[in-house]
Amino acid sequence: MSPSSLNSIDFDSTRFDAAIVDLDGTTIDTLGDFAVALNRMLEDLGLATLPRERIELMIGKGSEHLILSALQYVAAADGADAPAALVRAQAQFERGWERYQHHYLAINGQHAAVYPGVVEGLRALRDRGLKLACLTNKPTAFAKPLLAQKGLDGFFERVFGGDAFERKKPDPLPLLKTCEALGTQPARTLMIGDSSNDARAARAAGCPVLLVTYGYNHGEPVRAVDADGFVDSLAELAAPRR
Structure with a gap:
């Protein structure tokens, strides 16, 4: 791999177990699913779509x-100040969560595509003997069917959603628990993600971190994130080392 793409990570498989x-923004482009489910939820609540x-x-x-x-944004767009928007969003959340789950489960994967x-x-990582786990903040009930539908589930020994542990990324707990489940040490477990959430969690857990440049990073430049390397495609991991 060229230093310009992987920066300080020299992808030597012996460095990692x-x-x-x-998932979202790293392996699968799920923005379409999010948009459809969320806007159907907003319509059910009689609110403007985004x-x-x-x-x-x-x-x-x-x-x-x-x-x-989303609920806070719509409330603010209706003229509510920040405290009032939060109160309104919190009051609408329970109904919104129920409708969102209903719609997401109905369309899960229909508006998404593997990058x-x-x-x-993933095949290169597996062929080099690395154990693979998928760790996402998406609920497990959404994540597992999506991976199966897109033919990616066979790559992963374990799949953990955002409800698998007490806290979500960027907290390090999910990474530490995933390392424990895989039987690996954080320092020898590479985190591959697309955002500052993944990088912050990895840094706090003691995992090296590699970020893709094409995902969702809250509108911020991903290359400004503190990471060990960046790739424009995970296919770069399959390229012969130079």
Whole structure:
């Protein structure tokens, strides 16, 4: 791998025993699913829908955060100040969460696509003997069917959703628990993600971190994030070392 793409990570498989891979924005482009489910939820609540560009900025911290952020944004757009928008969003959350789950489960994967190079990258990691786990803030009930539908489930020994542990990324707990489940040490477990959430969790857990440049990073430049390396495609992990 060239230093310009992987920076300080020299992808030598002997450095790692496992890799923890994010889902939304890293392996699968799920923005379409988020937009359809969220806007159907808003319609059920009699609220204005949001453009995909706005929804993309809210992705990454779990479905609960996405829903609350959307409800707050709509309330603010209606003229509520920040405290009032939060109160209104919290009052609408329970109904919104129920409707969101209903719609997401109905369309899960229909408006999503595996990113180019993901299959090649996962296959290269597996063929080099690394244990693989998928760790996402998406609820497990959404994540597992999506991976199966897209033919990626066979790559992962374990799949953990945002409800698997007491806390979600960027807290390090999910990474530490995933390392424990894989029987690996954090220092020898590579985190592969697309955002500052993944990088912050990895840094706190003691895992090296590699970020893709094409995912969802809350509207911020991903290359400004503190990470050990960046790739434009996971297929770069399958390229011969130079």
